[in-house]
Amino acid sequence: MLEARDLSKSFGAIKAVRGVSFSARDGQITGLLGPNGAGKSTTLRMLYTVLKPDAGDAFIDGRSVRDEPLAARRALGVLSHGAGVYNHLTARENIAYFGELHGMSRSDRAARATELVELLEMQPFADRLAKGFSQGQRLKTALARALVHRPRNLLLDEPTNGLDVMAVRGLRKLLVQLREAGHCILFSSHVMQEVDQLCDEVVVIAGGQVVAAGALADIRARTGNRQLEDAFVSLTGGKSEGDPS
Amino acid sequence: MNLRGIWAVFRKEFRENLRDRRTLLSALVFGPVLGPVLLAAMMQFSISHGVTQLDENLTVSVAHAERAPNLLAYLNARGIDVVKVDFDEAAARRAVAEQTHKIILEIPEDFGARLQEGQPAPVILYSDSSRAFEQRAVARVRGLVAQYGIEIAQLRFLARGIDPISVLPISVQEVDVSTATGRSVLVLSMMTYLVLLSMLFGGLYLAIDATAGERERGSLEVLLTSPVPREHLMYGKIAAAAAYMLISLVLTVTMFSIAISFVGLERFGATANLGPRAALTMIGCCAPLITFGAAYLSIVAGFAKSYREAQTYLGLVITIPTLPLMFAGLLGLQAKALYMFVPFLSQHLLLTTVVRAEEINPLYVAISVISTLFYGLVLTWIAGRLYRREGLLG
Numbered sequence: 001m002l003e004a005r006d007l008s009k010s011f012g013a014i015k016a017v018r019g020v021s022f023s024a025r026d027g028q029i030t031g032l033l034g035p036n037g038a039g040k041s042t043t044l045r046m047l048y049t050v051l052k053p054d055a056g057d058a059f060i061d062g063r064s065v066r067d068e069p070l071a072a073r074r075a076l077g078v079l080s081h082g083a084g085v086y087n088h089l090t091a092r093e094n095i096a097y098f099g100e101l102h103g104m105s106r107s108d109r110a111a112r113a114t115e116l117v118e119l120l121e122m123q124p125f126a127d128r129l130a131k132g133f134s135q136g137q138r139l140k141t142a143l144a145r146a147l148v149h150r151p152r153n154l155l156l157d158e159p160t161n162g163l164d165v166m167a168v169r170g171l172r173k174l175l176v177q178l179r180e181a182g183h184c185i186l187f188s189s190h191v192m193q194e195v196d197q198l199c200d201e202v203v204v205i206a207g208g209q210v211v212a213a214g215a216l217a218d219i220r221a222r223t224g225n226r227q228l229e230d231a232f233v234s235l236t237g238g239k240s241e242g243d244p245s
Numbered sequence: 246m247n248l249r250g251i252w253a254v255f256r257k258e259f260r261e262n263l264r265d266r267r268t269l270l271s272a273l274v275f276g277p278v279l280g281p282v283l284l285a286a287m288m289q290f291s292i293s294h295g296v297t298q299l300d301e302n303l304t305v306s307v308a309h310a311e312r313a314p315n316l317l318a319y320l321n322a323r324g325i326d327v328v329k330v331d332f333d334e335a336a337a338r339r340a341v342a343e344q345t346h347k348i349i350l351e352i353p354e355d356f357g358a359r360l361q362e363g364q365p366a367p368v369i370l371y372s373d374s375s376r377a378f379e380q381r382a383v384a385r386v387r388g389l390v391a392q393y394g395i396e397i398a399q400l401r402f403l404a405r406g407i408d409p410i411s412v413l414p415i416s417v418q419e420v421d422v423s424t425a426t427g428r429s430v431l432v433l434s435m436m437t438y439l440v441l442l443s444m445l446f447g448g449l450y451l452a453i454d455a456t457a458g459e460r461e462r463g464s465l466e467v468l469l470t471s472p473v474p475r476e477h478l479m480y481g482k483i484a485a486a487a488a489y490m491l492i493s494l495v496l497t498v499t500m501f502s503i504a505i506s507f508v509g510l511e512r513f514g515a516t517a518n519l520g521p522r523a524a525l526t527m528i529g530c531c532a533p534l535i536t537f538g539a540a541y542l543s544i545v546a547g548f549a550k551s552y553r554e555a556q557t558y559l560g561l562v563i564t565i566p567t568l569p570l571m572f573a574g575l576l577g578l579q580a581k582a583l584y585m586f587v588p589f590l591s592q593h594l595l596l597t598t599v600v601r602a603e604e605i606n607p608l609y610v611a612i613s614v615i616s617t618l619f620y621g622l623v624l625t626w627i628a629g630r631l632y633r634r635e636g637l638l639g
Contacts, residue, residue, distance in 0.1 A: 048470045051635055070472045078470040084463030088264040089257070100253040101471035129264070145467070 001026055001184055002047060002153055006056035009042050016042040018208040019056065024186045024201070026152065029179050031195035032188040034205035035236055040188040041081060043205065044157050047186070048078045060153055074102065077146035079156040083139050087131040091122055091141045094130060095148050102149035109148065116144040120174065136167035143174070154178060156187035160194060172198060192229045202228075206236035250473030254481025258455050259488055268450040272489045276443025277496035284436055285504035303382050305348045306340070308332040312352040313368070319393045325386065334369075341371045347379055348372050348386060363401070437596040438570050440497050441589060444531060445538050445563050447493025448486035452542035455482040457555035476629030479543065483625055486539035494531055498524050523599050530595045533614045536621030537588055541566070544628045569593070585612035588620055 002024040009017040017039040024030035034040050045051040047058050049069040058065045060072040085094050092113050099109030117126040120140045125133065130141060139159065146154065160168050175185055175198060189195055195202055195216075202219060204212040212219050212235050216228065223231040262268040304326045310317050317327055332340060332349065340346040349371040360366040368390060372383045399409035459465045468478060502524045545562045549555035569590035578584060580594040591613035598605050 050466055050469050070474070073470055073472040076470060078467055080463065080466040080470075082463035084465070084467065086257075086261055086464060087462070088261040097253065097257045098471060101250060101473050103249060103472070142467070
């Protein structure tokens with residue numbers, strides 16, 4: 001369960017996020033949708049405690065990211081933008097390292113790494129150095145790393161960027177699996193179809209503010225658009241602060 | 246305080262960099278091998294060169310030797326081997342320029358006649374003053390020829406009933422105390438510089454990789470979401486850089502110790518002190534610097550946005566701590582309690598003392614160790630604070 005309450009963040013004169021509030025429930029996939037530069041990443045980064053909100057607060061399973069960041073982090077799995085992995089470690093070592101940082105015992109993290117390697121079908125490359133990994137292999141490694149401590153909540157920042165069709169499908173399948181297992185999943189995206197296919201709930205952000213939130217059907221009904229894309233354009237005023245990449 | 250996070254980061258950085266060729270080369274090869282080998286070669290050259298000039302006969306080519314048999318006999322008796330050549334002025338110039346003959350002494354045609362008439366008799370000495378190594382040989386020939394002239398003058402005074410001593414009112418006696426031993430100690434003082442630099446280089450790439458590199462790869466963000474206090478992440482990284490510096494330091498000093506023993510200083514009566522005991526003392530004196538160096542490099546690399554940027558900064562920054570050594574060399578600083586508060590300078594002075602096999606002052610060692618460790622811990626703390634900043638993420 002994730003809850004953002006009136007989050008605000010500025011970088012110098014730029015107000016990146018202005019009073020964002022929403023919640024993401026367990027057993028659901030929530031999409032954070034918005035054009036480039038809308039404040040999606042900044043919002044996520046405040047949720048996963050890398051940035052401190054200027055105002056407002058966020059709660060991960062009831063833990064404040066301001067007051068108890070370490071406790072909040074324990075309840076969080078994070079796939080950051082770019083999914084950087086350690087090139088001189090194998091996939092398995094990458095996973096185990098984060099297990100260790102989360103305080104898991106040696107045997108526990110080894111067992112969990114094996115479990116994740118099977119879950120994500122990483123067997124062919126699990127014991128190779130990450131140096132020569134493809135984007136898809138990197139993403140799987142980063143995902144497994146995010147899941148190593150069995151977090152209830154999973155935050156993904158534009159996870160499908162740079163992935164081919166097969167990898168996107170694999171990711172989608174996994175997210176659905178995790179939802180079935182009762183996890184709370186929040187991911188950001190600027191790709192309409194993805195959100196359309198996967199999400200139960202959507203939070204649309206534009207200009208650092210929430211412009212719409214709720215079930216997909218509700219949003220479509222509210223904007224009178226049958227297609228999500230049209231709804232998105234009418235909600236965000238058709239403005240994009242950057243070129244879609 | 247739970248130190249598990251520091252340990253986890255330390256182990257991961259240590260292992261990951263063990264697989265990185267760049268780190269390994271800089272920690273285990275460049276400093277520890279190249280430095281000592283280079284220095285030993287320089288010392289070998291310097292010593293053997295000095296010996297050649299002091300003891301061995303000097304070969305001088307002489308044009309028209311038949312015009313001055315007595316002068317040649319005089320030179321011959323004083324360690325000059327004469328090679329007779331038949332050059333005119335142009336040929337002599339060419340021969341020296343081309344280095345087929347290094348020093349040529351030309352006896353002009355009127356040498357004998359002028360000498361008999363009591364006129365100044367010229368001789369011409371060709372050499373190339375841009376070749377520094379021959380200057381001592383040239384000076385030796387010049388000195389001998391002048392000495393020969395003085396002896397003739399003295400004979401002339403005697404023949405005229407004048408005491409030759411009275412026309413030599415001043416006698417300059419030069420004492421050159423530069424010996425093979427002295428020169429080797431001069432080179433050895435360079436060694437402390439190389440040891441300290443090599444130590445810093447040992448942790449350089451790890452410090453860059455663990456800070457700027459991690460940020461550039463995009464793994465820093467996820468690392469910061471682990472439930473480990475941010476400053477602990479930095480402490481772990483500094484500890485790993487320090488471990489590589491320690492390895493580099495131990496290897497470098499060991500290699501110096503071995504390399505110097507091959508040079509065979511004893512043959513020349515030099516007593517550079519680099520046995521196992523001295524080597525251990527040197528490592529012990531430098532070890533406190535490791536925390537300082539690792540934290541220092543990590544802080545600088547932490548400000549850089551990319552690996553490349555960090556490399557640029559550090560290439561420059563790594564030389565700053567060694568500046569006091571330059572001053573020490575230029576000003577000829579001797580160990581003093583006050584200097585022991587200056588990191589790098591205190592280690593340099595202590596190391597020099599050890600190499601010269603002089604008595605080492607325990608108070609100096611204590612000041613150096615404690616103050617350097619203190620600075621190192623302060624820098625480590627600052628580095629930890631740096632990792633709490635959001636600007637870190639760029």
